[in-house]
Amino acid sequence: MNWEEYIQIWDTSWIQLADIRQHVIRRQRKQQHLLPASSFIFVVQGQGTIWLDGVRHPLERFFILHAGKGSTIKLEAGHEDVTYYYILYRGSIHTKASKAILKAYHINNPFQLQYACKPHAPVVLYRHMESMYEEWNRRQIKERFQAKIQFYQFVHTLVDQLQLQGVAPKDTDVVEQIVQYIHQRYHEPISLESMAEVWNYSIQHLSKQFKRRTGRSPIEYVIQTRIAKAKELLIQTDATVQEIAINVGYSDVFYFTRLFKKQVGSTPIQYKNKAKTGLVVSDSPWQEFLSSMGKNTSACYIDYDNHYRIKGEGDTLMLQGTKKTIGVTLMLVLTLLLAACGNGNTSSNNHPLAESTQNTPSNQAIEQTGLRKIATVMGDVNVPANPERVVVDWDLGPVLAVGVTPVGASNTQLEYSQFLKPFLDETVQDIGAEGSISFEKVVELAPDIIITWNKDAYSNYSKIAPTVVFDTSQYATIQEEITAMGEILDREEEAKQFVADFEKRKIAAREKIKNAIARDATISIVDYITVDKFLMVIGDMGERGGRAAYDILGMKPTPKVQSEIIDKEMSRVEVSWETVNDYVGDYVIILTVKDKKPPKLPATWTSLDAVKNNRIIEIDMEKYFAADSYSSLLQAEDIADKISKLVSTK
Structure with a gap:
């Protein structure tokens, strides 16, 4: 960064003075600051030593240092007292700045740059500093505004001198x-x-x-x-x-x-x-x-x-356990890059094994390379036949349903898909939370294929392995979802078996409910444990058991839930306690959270027929967070069992 660019960024930024202080360090004594904001330190008397993030500088009269928030400053006085001024400020770029300035700011944030020097003409700077300090400590709005003006003059004068002296700021590393x-x-x-x-x-x-x-x-x-x-x-x-x-x-x-x-x-x-x-x-x-x-x-x-x-x-100690995996990662990345260079074409899914749409291989050629061409929402993708190493960032249930245990999955699914736990083993690796997937971890796992829901992540995933965006909105039923996953993972027979078993289990679960409650009985799913001051009512899509109750079990929602949530294709709505009677049916499923007490419930809730007559089914949020096809089937069976037991105990 040059000084002219530095000043341009200052000119298009919002600056706030946080504090201006004067400190004295007695001889042979030390002080230390862990900077809570960007800072100038201006020494006006004495000598000693100063360390900026461990880098030593001689401390002498009229020495100036700038450092960013989070920097560690240590000062040690020599054989005489040291007096210095300490300016704390915060700066942020205006979003309406030009693209060039915004780019320069993001590459080298001037408020984080480190530089230190002894200016040739320090007295002018000292006058700015002294005036600034006096105005600031009068603590009146007008005077503090004047201090800010003096601060701009101080920075402008300092930059002029640094530019003349040829001092270069030390860029903060990435x-x-x-x-x-x-x-x-x-x-x-x-x-x-x-x-x-x-x-x-x-x-x-x-x-x-x-x-x-x-x-x-x-x-x-x-x-x-x-x-x-x-x-x-x-x-x-x-x-x-x-x-x-x-x-x-x-x-x-x-x-x-x-x-x-x-x-x-x-x-x-x-x-x-x-x-x-x-x-x-x-x-x-x-x-x-x-x-x-x-x-x-x-x-x-x-x-x-x-x-x-x-x-x-401690960096060396922290990295001791990662050398092997880093080596594997680098080898795999290098292999992918070499393959991409050798390919000579940009593929339709950015993977070195896939051909470009302008040079699509014949089906026979695909079979010879062990690849299969499948249609996806992102276009045709060439995927391996019978892939063994599968990474999935969301739809874990359908992958397990066709008999595949992935090598990696998001911890959001690993933690919250409680009904799927018995079908997982310790070999499944955590690739990070939904929304913050670790791509380096995915690279380390060397997958044959990646299954994702996230179209925005497709480009990055497809640089690692053939990637399929599994968009469940494309399928009208759970059976279609499983059939599609069977085609993607080359497990068509396993998918057919699951679909057949699904039908039998769905019928059995519905029979349990049919024998327990009236055919026209309505049911609602509500959550008042994870929200404050209102009631969350669940529809037939998304998590919290809606798919299980309304789709698989075929239970009847109240008219209000049907018209205000399901018909509008919403997953849930938040309603006031005064209107709960419009949404709660003959039976109510209530979500609970372990170790969390429910709020004090109002009379509008306790006076409901379902509540007074104890037609309440409690389900654990931990088990009902997931909404994939396999989890939903297991949740439906659990709800059917709970309703059957509720009725049998009366």
Whole structure:
């Protein structure tokens, strides 16, 4: 970055002064700062030593240093006292800036650049600094505005001098930039694809560099940052778990709770209770994130954001267990790249084994290479015959239904598809959570074929292996879904067997209900445990048992559920407690969450006929989160059993 570009970015950015202080370090004493924002340090008296992220600089009169948020500054006075000014500010680019400036900002954020020097004409800078400090500490709006004006003059004068002296800023490396990007946007959707696009790197390169430096993938770091912030909010505020989940980037409070427990070892409520009693300990499979990021520090100026700072210490130890898999990954990526170069064509699915649409091989040629051509929503794709190594990021149930155990699946499905657990074994590898799949992990698994629901991820997946977008909206029935998966995975016979068995089991489950309740009885599915101040009513699509109850079991919804949810093709709606009588039927299925007490229910609920007559069927959210075809069948059988038992006990 040149200084002219630097000033252009400042000119198109929003700047906020956070604090201006004057510090004195007594001789032979030390101070340390873990910067909560971008900062200038301007020494006006004394000598000593200063370390910026471990890099040593001589500290002398009129020495100026700039560093970004999260940097560690250590100062040590020599044989005389050291006096310095300390400016903290925050800067962010305006979204309406030109594309060139936005690109320059994302490549080299000027508010994160590091530079240090002794200017040739420091007295002018000192006058700006002294005026700025005096105006700021009068603490009046007008004077603070004047301080901001002085701050701009200080920066302009400094850049002029640095440009004349030929001082070049030290570019923050990509990993540090990603860390800062995550800290600023942890509450927003973050994916490897979006980060790779910002820095114009391939996903594989970006992930490799980040993991080499930190010992973890970018998405793992996102998750840990969010969990660390959630811990802070749990301890320091009375925010509800749902409010905290949304604040740290998770719209589904149930998913957030499960993820929190996996990372920390306890639920958010359990963690909060432990904190109140002083019993919070590092009981997580991960090292306690806050302490590990800020260990061995004694900051003079600190906020919780900066505990997320990654240090280089311990990188070798963290990477010891990853050398083998990194080697395998690199070998596989190299193989794919060589194959792609040798192919000479851009394929229809970006995979080196697939031909371009302009040079489509004959069916005989495909058979000779062990490939099959199948039609998908993304066009024709050449896939292996009888694939053995399958990776699936969502539709785990249909894959298992045709007799295939995948080598990798998303942990969203592994954790929440509880009814499928008996059909899985420990060999299935976790490829990351839905929305933050680890592409490097997928590469390591060397799949024969990838099954995804996500059209946006298709391009990246297809660079690794033949990829099929499995769009369930294309199939009218569960039977069609399973038949399609059988064709994709070359398991047509297994698919036929499952479909035949499905029909028998569906009829048996419906007979159980038919013998237990009246044919015209209505049923509703509701959730008041994962939401606040209202009732969630479930339709016939999506998770939470809707597909199982209405589609497979053929149960009758109330007229309001039919017209307001099912007919409008909505998965669920949120209704006020005053209107629950319009939605709740003769029987009601209620979702529960382990270890979570239901809210105090109003009279409009307790006065319902279904509630007063105990026509309530409770189902576990953990088991009913998934909505795939196989899980839905197992859920339907479970509901039928529960209704049968409910009636038989009366």
